[in-house]
Amino acid sequence: MFGIKRSTHPVDQLLPAGQMGALGLQHVLAMYAGAVAVPLIVGSALGMSKADIGYLINADLLISGVSTLIQCLGFWRFGVRLPLMQGCTFAAVTPMVFIGTSDGITAIYGAVIVSGLLMILLSPLWGKLLRFFPPLVTGTVITVIGLALIPVAVNWAAGGVGSPSFGAPGNLALALGVLLLVLVVQRFAPPALSRISVLVGIVLGTLVAIPFGFTDFSGVSDAPIFGISIPFHFGLPTFNIAAIVAMIVVMLVTMTETTGDILAVGEMAGRPVDGRRLADGLRADGLSTVLGGVFNTFPYTAFGQNAGLVGLTKVYSRFVVAVGGGILVILGLFPILGEIVARIPAPVLGGAGIVMFGTVAAIGIKMLAKVAFDNNGNLMVVAVSLGVGLVPTAVPNIYEHFPNWFRTIMESGISAGALSAVVLNLLFNHIKGRRQKETTA
Numbered sequence: 001m002f003g004i005k006r007s008t009h010p011v012d013q014l015l016p017a018g019q020m021g022a023l024g025l026q027h028v029l030a031m032y033a034g035a036v037a038v039p040l041i042v043g044s045a046l047g048m049s050k051a052d053i054g055y056l057i058n059a060d061l062l063i064s065g066v067s068t069l070i071q072c073l074g075f076w077r078f079g080v081r082l083p084l085m086q087g088c089t090f091a092a093v094t095p096m097v098f099i100g101t102s103d104g105i106t107a108i109y110g111a112v113i114v115s116g117l118l119m120i121l122l123s124p125l126w127g128k129l130l131r132f133f134p135p136l137v138t139g140t141v142i143t144v145i146g147l148a149l150i151p152v153a154v155n156w157a158a159g160g161v162g163s164p165s166f167g168a169p170g171n172l173a174l175a176l177g178v179l180l181l182v183l184v185v186q187r188f189a190p191p192a193l194s195r196i197s198v199l200v201g202i203v204l205g206t207l208v209a210i211p212f213g214f215t216d217f218s219g220v221s222d223a224p225i226f227g228i229s230i231p232f233h234f235g236l237p238t239f240n241i242a243a244i245v246a247m248i249v250v251m252l253v254t255m256t257e258t259t260g261d262i263l264a265v266g267e268m269a270g271r272p273v274d275g276r277r278l279a280d281g282l283r284a285d286g287l288s289t290v291l292g293g294v295f296n297t298f299p300y301t302a303f304g305q306n307a308g309l310v311g312l313t314k315v316y317s318r319f320v321v322a323v324g325g326g327i328l329v330i331l332g333l334f335p336i337l338g339e340i341v342a343r344i345p346a347p348v349l350g351g352a353g354i355v356m357f358g359t360v361a362a363i364g365i366k367m368l369a370k371v372a373f374d375n376n377g378n379l380m381v382v383a384v385s386l387g388v389g390l391v392p393t394a395v396p397n398i399y400e401h402f403p404n405w406f407r408t409i410m411e412s413g414i415s416a417g418a419l420s421a422v423v424l425n426l427l428f429n430h431i432k433g434r435r436q437k438e439t440t441a
Helices: 017-045 050-073 090-103 105-127 135-157 169-188 197-209 241-268 275-294 304-313 318-333 335-342 346-368 376-394 404-410 413-429 434-440
Strands: 086-088 300-302
Touching (some): 017 050, 017 086, 017 090, 017 197, 017 304, 050 086, 050 275, 050 300, 050 318, 086 275, 105 241, 135 241, 135 376, 135 413, 169 197, 197 304, 197 346, 241 275, 241 300, 241 346, 241 404, 241 413, 300 304, 304 318, 304 346, 318 335, 376 413, 404 413
16 A cells, blocks of 8 residues: 655655545546547548457557556656546548548658657747647636536447437437436545446446346457557558648647646646646657557547546546556457456446536636636637637538548647637737727837
8 A cells, every 4th residue: 555645745656556546447447538539430430340440449458558658657758747548639630531532541651750850850949839828728728628528528428429229218328327327436435435426337237237238348368468569560651741731730730739728727736837847748759649640540649538537536646547458458468358347338438528628617717717707808818719610510521521631730629729729818818909009108
């Protein structure tokens, strides 16, 4: 058992081993569906076999775990050393599918490696731009992240997009039951149990779902017990200029998203992030992205749902999330374990996801409470950025006739909202207009 020293900052606390394991597993279950979604979508779009898609998923879980360990534990100037769970970014899905169908999967990996290296090089410069990310911007971005993720949870609650039983009353009832169970445990259970309320909801919800036919574990034994991702399994990377440019755009979007998550987690954990530590976190993302290109997976970023889980549980230990990273590594090395986790019904994840994603939005609102809204400019920054960020969430196909580079940025409500918040903050709070000059004269 590890003891907790009162003098130790919450971020650096070591909890008892049992709590560390349960809380780490809770983080894994919270992000698992999102973690495997990117390789599943890309592999399916490229017409890959089930075996190759399974290989992509295992590689993704392995590097997600390694990426999380780098971010939480850190070494030298890599890793922000905060409780941040890492996974493949959804911002890369559309351009990767386009690149893969045009030039093959090796062109995806070439572009991923180059963009990761460029992220490492740009991280120190990005860290110096921290003054352009005040609570006005970060609070807006985190609120957009939470609101943009809510539809994901609702789709899970309905049974998952494409499910034959999508929207069935049974799916929604199961999701509601999990949601209520999480709330009851959070409100009435002892502190040690309330911290893992999401885990309790997911486990008990899955157990209840089995006899009602929501899931089936019978095929788990067919999965291979052990497997490891070999570098360049699908061939040596190729380097296409257009593909690299598209992935660099994704990298800039990812850096903006990660910046919001890092600043939010640092704020809620009581360890505000300065420019140097922000650069360390982004540098870790760059290294993880390079590893993704080498080990047959994709670009990496911090996951917003896990930031919400940190806020919900109020457990800020980076070692807890590092344990989650270790579990991901094990899942990546032992596909049979991943098969077990993959059989958690979508409605169960949906019920828990509504709580977690709503918590992300609430954290953003809490950050915005520090903003002085007597300044009408600040009000406009938040109002317009929320509107722009929720456009692709409300109307997913609105940008389908626009160029791919534009869609890469704007079809992600998170990146669209973040870009809007940064630009409008510059306009209203950093660029002196004619009226301001006259007032100060």
